[in-house]
Amino acid sequence: MHIARRMATLGTETAFEVLEKARSLEAQGKRIIHLEIGEPDFDTPMNIKSAAKKALDDGYTHYGPAPGLPELRAAIAKVMSKSIGVQISANQVVVTPGAKPIMFFAILACVDEGDEVIYPNPGFPIYESVINFVGAKPVPLVLREGKGFRFDIDDVKNAITQKTRMIIINSPHNPTGGILTKDDLREIAQLAVKHDLIVLSDEIYGRCVYDGFQHTSITQCSGMPERTIILDGFSKTFAMTGWRLGFGIMPQHLVPYISQLQINSTSCTASFTQMAGVEALLGPQNDAEAMIRKFKRRRDIIVDGLNEIPGFRCQKPLGAFYVFPNISRTGRSSRELSEYLLNEAGVACLSGTAFGAHGEGFLRFSYANSVENIQQALDRIKSAVAKL
Secondary structure, X not given: OOOOXXXXXXXXXXHXXXXXXXXXXXXXXXXXXXXXXXXXXOOOOHHHHHHHHHHHHOOOOOOOOOOXXXXXXHHHHHHHHHHHOOOOOHHHEEEEOOOHHHHHHXXXXXXXXXXXXXXXXXXXXXXXHHHHHOOXXXXXXXXXXXXXXXXXXXXXXXXXXXXXEEEEEEOOOOOXXXXXXXXXXXXXXXXXXXXXXXXXXXXOXXXXXXXXXXXXXXXXXXXXXXXXXXXXXXXXXXXXXXXXXXXXXXXXXXXXXXXXXXXXXXXXXXXXXXXXXXXXXXXXXXXXXXXXXXXXXXXXXXXXXXXXXXOOEOOOOOEOOEEOOEOHHHOOOHHHHHXXXXXXXXXXXXXXXXXXXXXXXXXXXXXXXXXXXXXXXXXXXXXXXXXX
């Protein structure tokens, strides 16, 4: 069967490939500690599950409007207006099955073939994948350890050309856990306004912040509400990865185009999961807040443990639930060491190069796992590295 040439431009998300390898080893009887996948190990809070069950009983089993149910769009607008400090209308919201479609739809709708898109590297691999797929040019913006994995504004300035159409930012950041400061965002906003650029702001980890930091959205900056597309969702905050529920907030004139792409691909998002989303946003937040407290404890444990392993150097991330230790002193490449740890230590993690070429010299570990498993993983890593 003939395969279209455009398929060669699509990348993948290595986390799922490593997960498959790990499960294959488990099928052979080996116990694997999973620190590769970006998925909270908590169950979805009971009130959210109950809301979904009630929605099924109430008949939310049919097609809904392409941009999302009015109830959920209104809830998103209400909660996000308060959390990011910018007034949002329900008519600016599009609900999607997971947050990735917002990424895909935004780039499809706003970026032409031959345009350039600046994106973080290391960064979520689907950014580069989609940019390539639409025939645009991905322009990597290197995130450096010495800068706390934040954007260097001079690098941003130097990356902008007459062909630049969009800048993608992700804060808190996957895979490093870095956070852009208010000053960082202000400087990026000034460049976006000056050069008439769109900003795709991936804020999926906006509530996963620690040490007194408050998430700041670039939409708070002057001139940005009318040129920013916020990507967000329910997977990380509410442990709803399998529910596939995300959303975008954007200038209202863009909503019909994003909705049209939704109609042409998925029609709409499942209605009963949207009603669960209403409960997630407007119901009790105790469970979500407890998750963040547990993530913080796990972060402290894994950072301290990794820094005790010869050849490892690990910064303490300020957000998300990943650590990104520098492993260059082990003398092994990122890919070699990640495969070695999986096969030798039974610890699944990701090579830094899974997030772009500039991730070489690093590994990513997710600490969305129990304290017991994290401590056992640290012991296994330390023993395995000692054999090198």
